[in-house]
Amino acid sequence: MKKIALFLSVLFGCAAAAPAQENILKNGIVDGVTEWLMAGVNTSEENNYVKEKIYTYDAEVSHSEDWSGSLKIGGIDCKNGFKPWQAWRHRDIIVEPGATYRISVWVKTENVPANANVYLGFGFKDSANQWLTGWVPGHPEKNSIDHRTSSWVDTVKGTHDWMELSGTVTAPADAAKISYLQGRIDNIISAPDAAVWFDDFSIVKE
Ligand SMILES: [Ca+2]
Numbered sequence: 001m002k003k004i005a006l007f008l009s010v011l012f013g014c015a016a017a018a019p020a021q022e023n024i025l026k027n028g029i030v031d032g033v034t035e036w037l038m039a040g041v042n043t044s045e046e047n048n049y050v051k052e053k054i055y056t057y058d059a060e061v062s063h064s065e066d067w068s069g070s071l072k073i074g075g076i077d078c079k080n081g082f083k084p085w086q087a088w089r090h091r092d093i094i095v096e097p098g099a100t101y102r103i104s105v106w107v108k109t110e111n112v113p114a115n116a117n118v119y120l121g122f123g124f125k126d127s128a129n130q131w132l133t134g135w136v137p138g139h140p141e142k143n144s145i146d147h148r149t150s151s152w153v154d155t156v157k158g159t160h161d162w163m164e165l166s167g168t169v170t171a172p173a174d175a176a177k178i179s180y181l182q183g184r185i186d187n188i189i190s191a192p193d194a195a196v197w198f199d200d201f202s203i204v205k206e
Pocket residue numbers: 029030031062063064067068069070199200
């Protein structure tokens with residue numbers, strides 16, 4: 001019996017000691033905008049497109065109960081027919097070549113038009129900071145994913161509560177980092193009542 005008890009304690013001891021895989025993304029919980037940058041077209045006053053009004057850190061809206069806030073994009077109301085694009089972009093993330101990562105994000109929307117695209121995009125770069133191609137399934141020529149090729153697309157849009165977009169990707173053999181990881185909305189000229197919130201981004205090695 002003693003041997004069995006010892007065996008079990010070792011077994012469960014090991015299980016308890018196994019470390020949970022860590023989120024390698026800094027400030028994935030969006031506690032402020034550290035690590036996050038406003039990507040997309042430049043501000044154009046003539047077009048009623050002012051980035052600082054359209055991109056905001058929303059301290060009042062959080063996915064989890066840590067009340068750490070979220071990244072918001074909304075209130076787009078362009079006047080000259082030009083179709084801008086918007087994304088909150090994370091700084092480069094160091095990855096292990098050949099490793100598989102689960103990437104996820106939570107998305108909430110309000111009045112997002114059906115023709116808008118809400119998704120997560122990113123690419124891989126090598127240690128010389130060059131974009132890598134050949135890793136987007138079915139699109140060997142592409143160096144990053146878009147709303148057609150992303151596994152992280154909000155197909156519901158309209159108005160919905162927090163919804164998780166999750167999927168896996170394997171870093172190419174010569175990858176050094178994930179670049180331009182971004183929560184993005186595009187294809188809107190004017191939808192002043194529309195908004196999207198992104199929160200709890202996560203990249204975990206499988
Ligand atoms: Ca948050």
